Each structure stands twice: as C-alpha cells, then as structure tokens.
Amino acid sequence: MxxxxxxxxxxxxxxxxxxxxxxxxxxxxxxxxxxxxxxxxxxxxxxxxxxxxxxxxxxxxxxxxxxxxxxxxxxxxxxxxxxxxxxxxxxxxxxxxxxxxxxxxxxxxxxxxxxxxxxxxxxxxxxxxxxxxxxxxxxxxxxxxxxxxxxxxxxxxxxxxxxxxxxxxxxxxxxxxxxxxxxxxxxxxxxxxxxxxxxxxxxxxxxxxxxxxxxxxxxxxxxxxxxxxAVARFLGSPSINTVAGRTTGARFEGALACEARVAACADAVLGVRPEHLVLGPAMDAAPAQVTLVEPLGPESLVRLRLRSGEELVARVAGEAACCAGDAVGVRVAAGTGLFFRAADGTRLA
Amino acid sequence: MTRGERRAAALATLLWSVATIGVAWHALHGIDHAARSREALARAHALQGRAPSPAFPMHLDVRELSALQQDERPLIVHDPDGSELVTAPVKDADDWEIIGAVGLYSRWREMAISTALPSFAALLVAIGLMVGVRAVRTVGPRVAAVGAGALFGAAAAATTLQLRDAVVALAPRAAAPPALERLALAPPSLAFTGLLLALLAVSGALAVATIHWHAAQAERPARVRETLGAWSFIAPSLAHLLVFTIAPVGFLLWISVHDWDLLSSDRPFVGLAHFREIAHDPLFWRALRNGLVYALYVPVTMVAALGAALVLDQPLRGIKLLRVVVFLPYVASTVAVALVWQWLLHRDFGLLNAALATLHLPRVDWLGNPATALPALMLVSAWGQLGYMMVVYLAGLQAIPQSLIEAARLDGADAWQRFRLVVWPMLRPVSTYLLLTGIIWSFHGFTLVYVMTEGGPAHATDVLVYRIYQTAWEFRRFDVAAAMSVVLCGLLLVLTALQWRTVKGEAADA
The missing domain is CATH 3.40.50.300 (P-loop containing nucleotide triphosphate hydrolases)
Incomplete structure (x- = not known):
C-alpha cells in the first residue's frame, strides 16, 4: 500500500x-x-x-x-x-x-x-x-x-x-x-x-x-x-434549512431570529439542520404552519411554512405532536445556527 | 374488451381478409389462364391436320393472326360479345399452315368471386366489430362459429363445382364463330384444384377461428388472446410467405423428382434419377469445388476488414470520410463493379498489367488463365465485401463497452493483450455472423461469374449457381437444375443451422 x-x-x-x-x-x-x-x-x-x-x-x-x-x-x-x-x-x-x-x-x-x-x-x-x-x-x-x-x-x-x-x-x-x-x-x-x-x-x-x-x-x-x-447543503439528508436575513454581530434577524456571535453582515444566510429546529411555544419562536408530517418510526420529519413563505424541515424524535395544518412555533436550538455570507456562500466567522 | 383492442382485432381481420381475397383472385386468374393456355395448345396439337373448319374465326384481326403464326403461343382474344378466350392455332399435317383455332373461354371471375365469398363474410364481421355491432356477441360464439363454418362449407362446395365446371368443359356459346372448335376438356391438373381447396380449407378454418375469437375473447385468458391476436397480425405476411416462398420451394422439390420441361405436358415421376445424374456429372463436382475455394475469400476479407475497422475506429480528423470511401464499393452495383474490374484486369489494356509492366514483370491474362481466373474473382469479391464487413466490425467494436477496455488497461494488459483477450473474444459473435453469412452469400455468387467469365476459362470459375443457371436456361434441363438447387439448398441449410446454433450459443453466453 x-x-x-x-x-x-x-x-x-x-x-x-x-x-x-x-x-x-x-x-x-x-x-x-x-x-x-x-x-x-x-x-x-x-x-x-x-x-x-x-x-x-x-x-x-x-x-x-x-x-x-x-x-x-x-x-x-x-x-x-x-x-x-x-x-x-x-x-x-x-x-x-x-x-x-x-x-x-x-x-x-x-x-x-x-x-x-x-x-x-x-x-x-x-x-x-x-x-x-x-x-x-x-x-x-x-x-x-x-x-x-x-x-x-x-x-x-x-x-x-x-x-x-x-x-x-x-x-x-x-x-x-x-x-x-x-x-x-x-x-x-x-x-x-x-x-x-x-x-x-x-x-x-x-x-x-x-x-x-x-x-x-x-x-x-x-x-x-x-x-x-455548498458543503453544508450537500451533506445531510434532508438538506440543511436556509433562511435569508442579516447578522448584527450579536443576533441573526430574518424570518427566524437567533443569537449569532459572528461578524455583522447585511446580507446573510442562516443554515440550520433539521434536528436543530425546536417546535413549540417559546419567547423567540416564529409562527409557522405544519404542511406535512412524515413519520419514519424512530423520528418524524415535520415540514413547515413560515409566514414569510420559507419552507423548513424539522426532525423530531419519535412521533410528532402536531399534524398537517397545525400552527406551531419554531425556533433554532441555542448555538446550532450556521451563518454564511449570501454573496459567495462563505462561512461568517 | 376495450375499444382499442376491438379496433386492433377488427383491423387484423380486415387485413387478413383483403390479403386472402387478393391471393385467391390472383391465384385463380393465373391458374385459370395457364390451364387454359396449356389445354388450348394440347387440343390444337391433337387436332393438327384434321382440317375441321373451312375458315379462321372471323374475329381474329390481322395483327392477332400474325401473332398466332409467329409465336404459335396461346393468344387471348375477345369474341364479338366481349368474352375473353384463349386461342391456340391448329395447323395442317405438314405443320406449315394454320388451318383453324381452338378457343377456350374463361370463368375465372366467377371462380374468384366464389372463392372470395368466405373472405367477404369475414370482412363483414370485421367491419361489424369495428363499428360496434354486437350481433356476433348476441348469438353467442358457438353459433357464430358454426354459422361461419356453414357459410364456408357452402362456399367451398360452390367453388369446387365451379372449378370442375371451368376446367372440365369449354363453355359452348351460341355467339362463338362457327370455325371455332368446341371441345370438352379433361381436368388439366388435379393438383391445382387440390391446392385451391387446401387454401380454402385453411382460410376457412382461420375465419372460423377468428370469428370465434372475436366473440369469445372476453372469456379467454389474456395469453391465448394475445397469441391469437399475434397470429392474425402475422396472417397477411404468412400468406405471402406461403404463396411466394414455400409454394415455389415445394414446386422445386416436385420438379426435381419428375421429368419436366416447358413443352411437354407429360411429366413422369423419375425418383432420384436427376440426383444420380448430377452425382456422376464431373462439372457439378467441379462447380462445388470451385465454390468451396471461392468461399475462402470470406475469411481473408474478414481479416482485412477487421484491420480496417481497427484503424477507422480511431477518433481522427476526416475518419468519417474515409469510412464512407471504404464502404462505397459495397453500395455500387455488382454488374458495374464487374465491368470495371474486367477492364482493370484486362490482359492488354488493364491497369493491373500496366503496373506489372512498369515493374518489368510479365503480363498476366487474369481472367483468361484457368489458374488465375478464380483468384481474380475472389479479389473482386473481397474488394466489394470489404466495406460491408468493415462496417459490421466497426459496429461490433463500438458496441464493446469502453469500461471493459479501460478495465483491461488498468489490469495491466498491453495493446496486443487487450485485443487478444478482450476485443477479439467480444467480437466473436460478429465474426461468426460474418463468416457464416459470407460463406452463404459466396455460394449464391452469380453476377460476377456471369458478367466477367461466364464460368470459364475451362470451367475454372464455374460455381454452383452458375451451373444451375446454365443447366436450366441454356440446356433447358429444368429438372436437373432443380435437383442441383435442392443440393445447394441442403448445403446452405446446414450452414444456416450452424449459424443459428452458434448465435444461440453466443446469446446464452452474453
């Protein structure tokens, strides 16, 4: 060898x-x-x-x-x-x-x-x-x-x-x-x-x-x-969720909002894996509607639509507590968001 | 049964019916005409010298009369009320002057119509199915089949009577000129009647089966339905095959065991006498040997073609043009090729000898020398076939998956090993195909021999097909020629069987 x-x-x-x-x-x-x-x-x-x-x-x-x-x-x-x-x-x-x-x-x-x-x-x-x-x-x-x-x-x-x-x-x-x-x-x-x-x-x-x-x-x-x-999108199935917005240096602001301790960028993209989306009422949760629930046995995929029209997929353990048509709150689990520059897709540090 | 299926079934029946009608029409017309011609000649011959009548039939005009005198063949004329009749001249005892004529009326139209009747019935059923009439359904499949069978039986009986009528008696007509001999005819050939009846029986059975199928197919399993559907689609070409391929082959076999020539109607059975004759004919064996030697051009050309294909498989600029150039000779007319090569190989003016002369080599009479004539023909054949074989090999090469070649490269095979261990074995089906079809075609070789050497010199290029041609059309020994054809056919059958077996073997391997 x-x-x-x-x-x-x-x-x-x-x-x-x-x-x-x-x-x-x-x-x-x-x-x-x-x-x-x-x-x-x-x-x-x-x-x-x-x-x-x-x-x-x-x-x-x-x-x-x-x-x-x-x-x-x-x-x-x-x-x-x-x-x-x-x-x-x-x-x-x-x-x-x-x-x-x-x-x-x-x-x-x-x-x-x-x-x-x-x-x-x-x-x-x-x-x-x-x-x-x-x-x-x-x-x-x-x-x-x-x-x-x-x-x-x-x-x-x-x-x-x-x-x-x-x-x-x-x-x-x-x-x-x-x-x-x-x-x-x-x-x-x-x-x-x-x-x-x-x-x-x-x-x-x-x-x-x-x-x-x-x-x-x-x-x-x-x-x-x-x-x-591109790398984030290629790895993982279902693919990573993306939401457009901006970073201020402390927070990401867009259809979803979360903490973002990265460089400020007026035109940024939030990437969040399906398993890092949390469903349920919370202070900073964004309202969304469930469009489809796909039970896979050990886990379920919940497809959501935000008010602004963005489509998201969340992965939840076991059976999902909601069904299609329900209104739910959705937020990003703390510290799991990935932030990219929208212009060239590079990671924001 | 869906609408589409019904349409398809009806269309198949329709096609079949039309084909049957056409076949019956043509067969009867031809048979009737040929039978009447033969009988007219025979009767005229029997009447020779009896001078039964004072004058010619008045309705033969001068042109027709001279045709009668010149050809002494049966002639179709029309009597004053427009009916068609075949006439043959009756001569005096010295076989010199025409003293009368024999005329036979035709009834083929009536015959054809009665034969076609059952087909019309099937046609009606087909049309009925197509437009959605369900009469057949309502009476039930059995009744429909029995009804169709009865229809057929009646039509067949009527046809038999008509046939007998037509061939047994010359229709006496009051309007016929007095000079015309009115003769009773014996049945000219029971074989024809038998053939017709067999045709009727087969088409009758087919029609009954088809009608039964139409009516009952909803109750049948899909497999049977598809099988019957397939057969009804094949039926038109099957009829064609029967009439134009199988029947002639049967006729050939029949001729080969009878004494048969164009003029005499006496054709006794002679068993294998013609085969014995050709077995003792040195020229036949010579032709067979020449054929085997001639076939050697096939493997030689294959090697050259494979070489050319390997070169022309390279992705080079202008390679397509080169491929066309190599392929062109195959497209050219064989006769034209033969003439050009005759010129090229000419002893005094040929290009080949001119080239030899510039090299100070002696001139060769390529086509005139028994030692070089056959090799020269083989050269021309090779030249003509090279392009075809090259294209087939090229297709074979391009069908080899590129990944196999790449795998062999990675496995460490050099160019020669790749060819010997991968390319050549993968081309084996192509090679087998080319070899066997090439040999089969080489045994069919006729045009080159006919145009370039006429079998000569001294039978050096006499091959089987040319031998058959000469025996039949120059020596008028059709029976012996038929026997030779049977031998050739047997030889080719063996080769074809070999090819089939090989191809099947290859298919099992792949």
Whole structure:
C-alpha cells in the first residue's frame, strides 16, 4: 500500500470545459477517502486522472512518492472498481479474477492460490465457474472487487460502485466494504454522489463542486463545521434549512431570529439542520404552519411554512405532536445556527 | 374488451381478409389462364391436320393472326360479345399452315368471386366489430362459429363445382364463330384444384377461428388472446410467405423428382434419377469445388476488414470520410463493379498489367488463365465485401463497452493483450455472423461469374449457381437444375443451422 497525492491537478477538455480546477488532495497510506459532489462536479475525472485513463492539463499525481502523472495505467499499480463492474462477459468469474495476474504472465500454483484467496475473502468461492451474466448485481460487485484486490495494488479507486445495487444490498455492501478496508489496510479513493455512502464509509470526505475541491475532513467535522453553504447543503439528508436575513454581530434577524456571535453582515444566510429546529411555544419562536408530517418510526420529519413563505424541515424524535395544518412555533436550538455570507456562500466567522 | 383492442382485432381481420381475397383472385386468374393456355395448345396439337373448319374465326384481326403464326403461343382474344378466350392455332399435317383455332373461354371471375365469398363474410364481421355491432356477441360464439363454418362449407362446395365446371368443359356459346372448335376438356391438373381447396380449407378454418375469437375473447385468458391476436397480425405476411416462398420451394422439390420441361405436358415421376445424374456429372463436382475455394475469400476479407475497422475506429480528423470511401464499393452495383474490374484486369489494356509492366514483370491474362481466373474473382469479391464487413466490425467494436477496455488497461494488459483477450473474444459473435453469412452469400455468387467469365476459362470459375443457371436456361434441363438447387439448398441449410446454433450459443453466453 502507498499514499496518493494530487497536486494542483487541472483538466481542461477540448472546447474549454474545465473538468478539474486546481485540485490538491492527499490520501494517506491505508486511508479511505470519499470524493463527493453533485453530478458533473469533476470527481470521476479525478479518478480517471489517477488511473491514467485521462491525461491532466497540468499538475501531478504521485503514488507512494512516485510521480505517475505521465505513466500508462498498467504501470501505476492501481486497481479500479467500475460503476458497471466492467467484468469481461466472455470469461468466467475465475478467469476474470485471474486476468490481471495472467496478463502479467503469472501462472500455476501462485495464480490459483491468489485467485482462491481473493474469492474466499469475498465469499464467491462457489461462483468461480460462472459467467458474469449468471450472477446477481451483488455477486458481480464482489467479483469485480476480487479482481481488484487479487493483484494487491498500491491503491484502489472506486467509481460509484454501489449505485447499481438495490437499497438493501447496498447497505450490506457498505458495511462489508468498510470491513474489507480494515482487513486489507488498503488506500482507497472512493467516488460517489451519495453523501450517505461518503459519511458512513470514509475516514475523510472531500466535497467537490464545479471542478473545485471545496473542503475536506472527517465526515462529522464537515457536517458540523462546513466552510461554505455548498458543503453544508450537500451533506445531510434532508438538506440543511436556509433562511435569508442579516447578522448584527450579536443576533441573526430574518424570518427566524437567533443569537449569532459572528461578524455583522447585511446580507446573510442562516443554515440550520433539521434536528436543530425546536417546535413549540417559546419567547423567540416564529409562527409557522405544519404542511406535512412524515413519520419514519424512530423520528418524524415535520415540514413547515413560515409566514414569510420559507419552507423548513424539522426532525423530531419519535412521533410528532402536531399534524398537517397545525400552527406551531419554531425556533433554532441555542448555538446550532450556521451563518454564511449570501454573496459567495462563505462561512461568517 | 376495450375499444382499442376491438379496433386492433377488427383491423387484423380486415387485413387478413383483403390479403386472402387478393391471393385467391390472383391465384385463380393465373391458374385459370395457364390451364387454359396449356389445354388450348394440347387440343390444337391433337387436332393438327384434321382440317375441321373451312375458315379462321372471323374475329381474329390481322395483327392477332400474325401473332398466332409467329409465336404459335396461346393468344387471348375477345369474341364479338366481349368474352375473353384463349386461342391456340391448329395447323395442317405438314405443320406449315394454320388451318383453324381452338378457343377456350374463361370463368375465372366467377371462380374468384366464389372463392372470395368466405373472405367477404369475414370482412363483414370485421367491419361489424369495428363499428360496434354486437350481433356476433348476441348469438353467442358457438353459433357464430358454426354459422361461419356453414357459410364456408357452402362456399367451398360452390367453388369446387365451379372449378370442375371451368376446367372440365369449354363453355359452348351460341355467339362463338362457327370455325371455332368446341371441345370438352379433361381436368388439366388435379393438383391445382387440390391446392385451391387446401387454401380454402385453411382460410376457412382461420375465419372460423377468428370469428370465434372475436366473440369469445372476453372469456379467454389474456395469453391465448394475445397469441391469437399475434397470429392474425402475422396472417397477411404468412400468406405471402406461403404463396411466394414455400409454394415455389415445394414446386422445386416436385420438379426435381419428375421429368419436366416447358413443352411437354407429360411429366413422369423419375425418383432420384436427376440426383444420380448430377452425382456422376464431373462439372457439378467441379462447380462445388470451385465454390468451396471461392468461399475462402470470406475469411481473408474478414481479416482485412477487421484491420480496417481497427484503424477507422480511431477518433481522427476526416475518419468519417474515409469510412464512407471504404464502404462505397459495397453500395455500387455488382454488374458495374464487374465491368470495371474486367477492364482493370484486362490482359492488354488493364491497369493491373500496366503496373506489372512498369515493374518489368510479365503480363498476366487474369481472367483468361484457368489458374488465375478464380483468384481474380475472389479479389473482386473481397474488394466489394470489404466495406460491408468493415462496417459490421466497426459496429461490433463500438458496441464493446469502453469500461471493459479501460478495465483491461488498468489490469495491466498491453495493446496486443487487450485485443487478444478482450476485443477479439467480444467480437466473436460478429465474426461468426460474418463468416457464416459470407460463406452463404459466396455460394449464391452469380453476377460476377456471369458478367466477367461466364464460368470459364475451362470451367475454372464455374460455381454452383452458375451451373444451375446454365443447366436450366441454356440446356433447358429444368429438372436437373432443380435437383442441383435442392443440393445447394441442403448445403446452405446446414450452414444456416450452424449459424443459428452458434448465435444461440453466443446469446446464452452474453
């Protein structure tokens, strides 16, 4: 295993479209980093640049301290798991897993030992003689993983590997991938547009938008302490509530009001997570109307509309005490508000 | 049953009815005309030299008379009250002068109408369904089906009588000119009558089934309903297939086991005699061997086409134009291609020999030398097919998911390994398809041989289809040619079965 370092990576496509704009990112040895962002934000391009499937316009890619920017894919010692698994349809699972070894002229006992090991690690030992078409989605996923780990590469690249699985298998595979990462101690760069995957699996999350790296850090740190409105909006489901207003240095004033010990700004945005909205009568509560209650079992989502027209979502534990049409008071729990400059979305300090 | 379903069902019935009427109309007209022509000739022949009448029928004008004399073929004329009749000349004992004529009246219109009657009935039901008349529903499906069956039975009986009438007797007419021989005819061919009756029986059963289906479909499970619906949609093309494909093939099989020529009406069954004859015909074996050698151009062209496709798959500027250029020969008319190549390969003025001459190499009579004629034809075929095969390979290449190639690159495969281990196996269905269809088409090859070499020199380019053509149309041995066609058909069937099996195998793999 080795670390992976991207420095000032830029990719400009023909026609002037900028896919990746000056991205610097390090994935430590044995670390699991998730690259998240909306569709078209450049995260897959970064993965392809690391794999060597695309050439950067400028910048460097280093793997284990070795500059691989201009090396062809096969000399980079990286393995990639594709969204559609990219299993060779004419080969059996065994031949698929053995492929990376066979093209490196490995044969005989060593090859079959490693294939068997990889297959057993992923619990597909019984499927080795089937063709990919005879496997379920989850089994294909495992076969593709086995093909990636069999050659013991310096680092793994995952390109939305779970997005073709149904919800149940996806949740299960998430846990298994984390366990696999722990067992192999592998360096992983994992691309996904699903913030739940990123939050639950990765040690480090890097959020991208429009080719730029917005912020990176531990998942919960990004969630609690986002550097910008875009990051705050991308993480968390349902998404963070936003209310326009202004900060005075001591308070935020808008459709919702709360304490705000940040710099004064005439055009500010309050961001407040659904779990930080408190329903019920209180001194500083803003009047709102309940438009919909969505019970989820352990918690409920209460959708509200403020008098000024803003829509909010509140997350309350257990069953909600109100129902659609009720008039309620809503306020921000003390010290939980996040404040951003409306003009560029940067966090107010 | 929804309105849309009813419409669809009615439309299907309507299509089917129209097709049946058309088929019956054409079949009867043709059969009636052909039967009358044959009979007229035969009767005229039998009457030869008997000089039964003092003069020609007066209504034959000069033009028609000269046509009779020149062609000695049956001629359609109209008698004074406008009825159509087929006439054949009766000659004197020296086979020199025309001394009379035999005329047979037609009754095909009546026949066609009675045959089409049941179809009209079905048509009425269809229209009824379309406009929402529920008469069929109210009388119940069984009654409707029985009624339709009875209608059919009556129509079939009437048609049988009409048919017998039409072929058994020449209609005597008072208005016929006195010179016209009035003759009783024996049934010309029971086979035709049988065919017609079979057609009637099949369409009758179909109509009954359709009516029953219309009436009862609300009670039927959806699967059965869909199956019947599908069949009624297929029916028109099925009828076409029966008449224009299956029937000719049956006819071919029939000819191949009979002594058959255009002129004699005596066609005895000879069993496998024609097959024995071709088995002992060295030219047939020569043609078969030539065909097998000729087919070798297919794999050779495939290799070249794959190479071209790999090059033309690159995203280069102007590559589309290049693809068009490579594809063009395939679009060109084979005859034109053959003529141009005949010129290129010409011994004295050909471009190829001119090139050889500048290199101080001896001139070759490409198409005139038995050793080079077949390879030359193979070259032209390869040139013509290259574009097509290239396009198919290109489609195959572009159908390979890019992620597979990328996966192979990441897995460490170099360019040659990517081709050998991923691209080539993924192209296998395409290759199999091209190889088998190519070989099948190479056995159909005729135009190039016909235009460029006529099978020569010394039968060096004589292939099966050309052999069949020559046997039938130059030697007038239709029966032997039919036997050869049966052998060729068998050969191609084996190849096709092979292709089917391979394609199925590939589909199971994918």
């Amino acid at each position: 080795a670390d992976l370092a991207l420095a000032h990576l830029v990719k400009r496509f023909a026609g002037g479209v900028v896919g990746v704009d000056d991205v610097t990112l390090t994935v430590g040895e044995g670390a699991f980093t998730a690259l998240v962002g909306p569709s078209g934000c450049g995260k897959t391009t970064i993965l392809r640049l690391v794999a060597g499937l695309e050439e950067p316009t400028s910048g460097t890619v280093q793997i284990g301290g070795r500059d691989v920017t201009w090396l062809p894919p096969r000399e980079r010692d990286v393995a990639m798991v594709f969204q559609n698994y990219a299993l060779y349809p004419h080969l059996t699972v065994r031949e698929n897993i053995a492929f990376p070894l066979a093209v490196r002229r490995m044969a005989g006992a060593e090859l079959s030992r490693r294939v068997t090991n990889a297959a057993e690690l992923l619990e597909i030992g019984a499927l080795l003689d089937r063709k990919p078409a005879q496997l379920s989605g989850g089994q294909r996923q495992r076969a593709a993983l086995a093909r990636a780990i069999v050659r013991e590469p310096a680092c793994f690249l995952f390109d939305e590997p779970l997005s073709n699985l149904d919800a149940q298998v996806r949740a299960q595979t998430r846990a298994e991938l984390v366990a696999l990462h722990r067992r192999l101690g592998a360096t992983i760069l994992y691309v996904t547009h699903d913030q739940v995957e990123a939050m639950t699996m990765a040690q480090t999350v890097a959020v991208m938008a429009r080719g730029r790296l917005l912020q990176e850090g531990a998942p919960l740190r990004l969630y609690r302490d986002p550097a910008s409105l």
